Amino acid sequence: MLMLFGVIMKPKKSVLIVEEQDELRRELSRLFEEHQYEAHEAGDIEFLWRKTELAGFDLILIHWRPEWYPDRFRVRAVCGKYPESVVIVAGLLPDYELAVDFLKAGARDCLGDTLSSTELVDACEAALNQHFRALRPWYNQSVMAIAAAIGLRDVETEEHCQRVSNTTVRLCRALGLDQEKHLQAIRWGAFLHDVGKVGIPDSILHKSGSLDPFERQQMRRHPEIGRDLLARIPFLEESIPLVLFHHERFDGSGYPQGLRGEEIPLEARAIAVADTVDAMLSNRVYRSAQTWETVLQELQDHRGSQFDPWVVDVALGHRETVFQDYISGSLVNLEASV
Ligand SMILES: [Fe+2]
Ligand SMILES: [Fe+2]
Structure with missing residues (x-):
């Protein structure tokens, strides 16, 4: 995982390029x-x-050479040995027999030699997306199982997590994030944003009165506990910024790292808005749901302090899409203005 000024950057996809010619390999x-x-x-x-023995690459792109034929069994083995990697073999065609052999062994695609750079990258992206879509149902079930475990501690209702997740994804789309795989990571991270509360003692988590300074300090550990939990699950690595930074504030007064402005990952700046809006529009034991006018005023009042002003502006500019979960329950008058 790449750390920069304390911020976890979005992990890059890794590719292993297998190409005999030095110049072409570097160009690729x-x-x-x-x-x-x-x-x-x-x-x-x-x-x-x-x-390939050493690292789990997302993509292995092999430019096949006819002189490698005696070693084809090694390539064949690589095609099927690493289910987490997408293997693409280029330069095989028109040797259809060998192409079929590699495809049967587990290669995701076999390409000719005539593709342009853009077509090659597009073909690899398409194969990676297809691979991810095939695995997504299994990943979803795992996330639901983790959420069910959180529910046993009565940390937050599943409905709250689902709405925050939906709203965060819609807001991130409106902010210009459009990669399917990245949006899925955002969906899972937002759904599990408070997973770290499973590590907080009941006496603090379920205390009805206000927390004393020591208890507040303990409670504030939940983003880092959540980060540590998700770090053990490789497919949730990209979701960690939402869990770790959802209590950071734009002016640097948040926790756990006191990041400010654009040091806070954009996805975390988005969930900060979605989580607050949902909390305010929901009935809680200690207060009833607040009006949409109050919520809008809160967003405006804390624009630039708690929240990124740009994120607030985009959320309000796309309010009918971003906050659509709240429309059906007539909790919200979307025409309200501040
Ligand atoms: Fe939280
Ligand atoms: Fe929450």
Whole structure:
């Protein structure tokens, strides 16, 4: 995971490029790096074999050479040995027999040699998305199982998590994030934003009165506990910023790291708005749901202090889409203005 000034950056996809010619290999590396991949290189099958033993690459792109034919069994093994990696073999066609053999072994695609750079990257992206979509139902079930475990501690209702998740994804879309896989990571991270509260003692978590300074300090550990829990689950790595930074404030007065402004990942600046809006529009034991006018006023009052002003402006500018979960219950008069 890449850390920069205390902020977890969105992890890049990793690609292993297997190409015999040095110049072409470097050119392919540069191409994929321009498309936000972390590129690794291997110049021959022997190196491919050793490298794939070491790391779980998202993508393995092999430029096949006819002289590698005696070693085809090693390539075949790589095609099926790493289910977490998408393997694409280029330069095979028109040897359809070998292409079918590699596809049967587990390669996701076999390509000709005539693709442009853009077509090659597009083909790899399509294969990665297809791979991710195939795994998504299993990932969803895992996230639901974790959420059910949180529910046993009565940390927050599933409905709250679901609404915050929906609203955060819609807001992130309105903010210009559009990568399907990244939006899915945002959905899961928002759904599990308070997962770390499972590590907070009942005496603090369920206390009806206000918390004393020590208890507040304990409670404020939940984003980091959540980060530690999610760090053990590889497919949730990209969701960690939402869990770790959902209590940061734009002016730097939040926790756990006191990040300010754009040091806070955009997804976390979005969930801060979604979580607050949902909490205010929901009935709580200690108070009833507040009006939409009060919520709008709160967003405006804390625009630039608690919240990113741009995120607030985009949320309000797209309010009918972003806050659509609240329309049906007539909790919200979306025409209200401040
Ligand atoms: Fe929280
Ligand atoms: Fe929440």
